[in-house]
Amino acid sequence: MKRSYSLKNTGTVMSFLLPSFIGFSIFVFAPMIMAVVLSFTNYSGGPKFRFVGFKNYVMAFSNPDFLSYLFVTFKFMLISVIFQIGLGLFFAILLSKQFRGCSTFRSIFYIPNILSSVAVGLAFMFIFEPSSGLINEFLAFIGLPTSKWLASEKSALNVIITIAIWQNFGYYMVLFIGGLQNISTTLYEAAEMDGANKFKQFIHVTIPGLSPILFYGITIAIIRGFQVFDYIYIMTGGQQGGGPAGSTNVLAFDIYLNAFTYFRFGYASAESVVLMLIILFVTYIQNRGQKRWVSYDVV
Template sequence: MLFIIIPIIMTFGLSLTNYTGGPNFSFTGLKNYIIAFTSPIFTRSLWITLKYVIFAVGFQILFALLFAIILNEKLLLNSFFRGVIFLPNIIASVAIGLSFMVILEPNNGMLNQLLNFFGLPSSRWLADPKSALGTIIAVSVWQNFGYYMIILLGGLQQINPCLYEAAEIDGAGALRKLISITIPGLSPVLFFSFTMSIIGGFKVFDLIYVMTGGSEGGGPAGSTKVVVLEIYQNAFQRFRFGYASAQSVILLIIILGITLWQYRQQKKWVTYDA
């Protein structure tokens, strides 16, 4: 009630006003929402956020599933590799962002030096509008897929081994077992992972703010300006709290709508009999 319900109600109330932080403000109705939906800056930030979510979530779950299957086997130093892959998830995003700013520095960054050592062309990474968002997605995937790997690993260990033994007797190969046993057996865990990853993707802020000079505009030519960064700039730099609140409500509705849609779809693809 104190940290969720009341702030949501207050945000919705502010979204109907022209509040700028001072004592004088007035009721404006749906004006802020009309401005938001007709603003090319806000609609572009929605599109950039959607691209981030699609690629970041897709690669996070893909790598998480791949490494979960590999590390579910009895391998040497299994626990060590699980810990190493999970480690980036517990490091502060600000620290990761600052570290990769050094690694990806266009002139003397370690990555470009490594590429030049092997005779490969260097890149401007975060300074190029064409590669900035993709670079941030790559860093985000590296940071977060270990968390979902641990969750999927737990799901794999709950699948009855007898199902794999029966499949081998019937002559099923690795791909057939993955499609017919592993994926259905992991469907509840995959559903949870997709849901949490999508919600986290729509709320991305810290990596972009740190790595691309977010306070000045969201990276080169605004190519990494996601919705939360646009909300932050309107609220705490331009002091347009009413307008920023309206954008926040729109983002809440989008996340809520996608989450509810996923819950409706889970009945079609989530199984619990494995």
């Protein structure tokens, strides 16, 4: 009796679970393992390949180009995270309390986030066009020097960082508004009674109350920053790309190039494992830090 029930039960569970579990195991879980295995081979798509130990990793880390791609990736990540989180927090605070028109501002600041990165890329290539684009025309008009923007190795990455900030700060704003609205107003009232000014309230009530979501937002921003690809591909060079003098060649782009242009699957897998380890490390730090610095008792 019991047994037949549990058999039936298993069938039911399977019928609900399998649609997602099949996709998960074949296209997420198995590939994850395979990526690690591939990174120790010289696989290039053909039938013959062999294990080469740590050769791909040694090759990567002894290649100055790879190190420079890592550096470009870190630079992109760091600057874009600081501004996305900073602006997101700033506008979240300005817009968290209800006033007439506040939801319109929220929507407008969020809109760039819903757009396709390709459309955004094409639009900004036009705006930053190196000879007679609107930005240059405007700079010339007010008497400032113009720039080659995406065509110059000095400015290309900065232009792309600016676009990433424009497109994403609204997401973090929405995320943080949700967090701010969860902080009980009685806490502010209590702080005000104790004579805390606005700044002190911000440090002692807002930041601790927001800390779980702030932490989550920073982690997401870092992870996404490390994976930037679309803008790089679209705005600085397409298939062969990587920008003027490789100045915008980020890790994700180099993985793509090695895998799908040069078919060095083994080497590209090693690079992707490095990326995965960086991201797992960030996640680990977030988990550890959350236990240490985040206060849940405030909310």
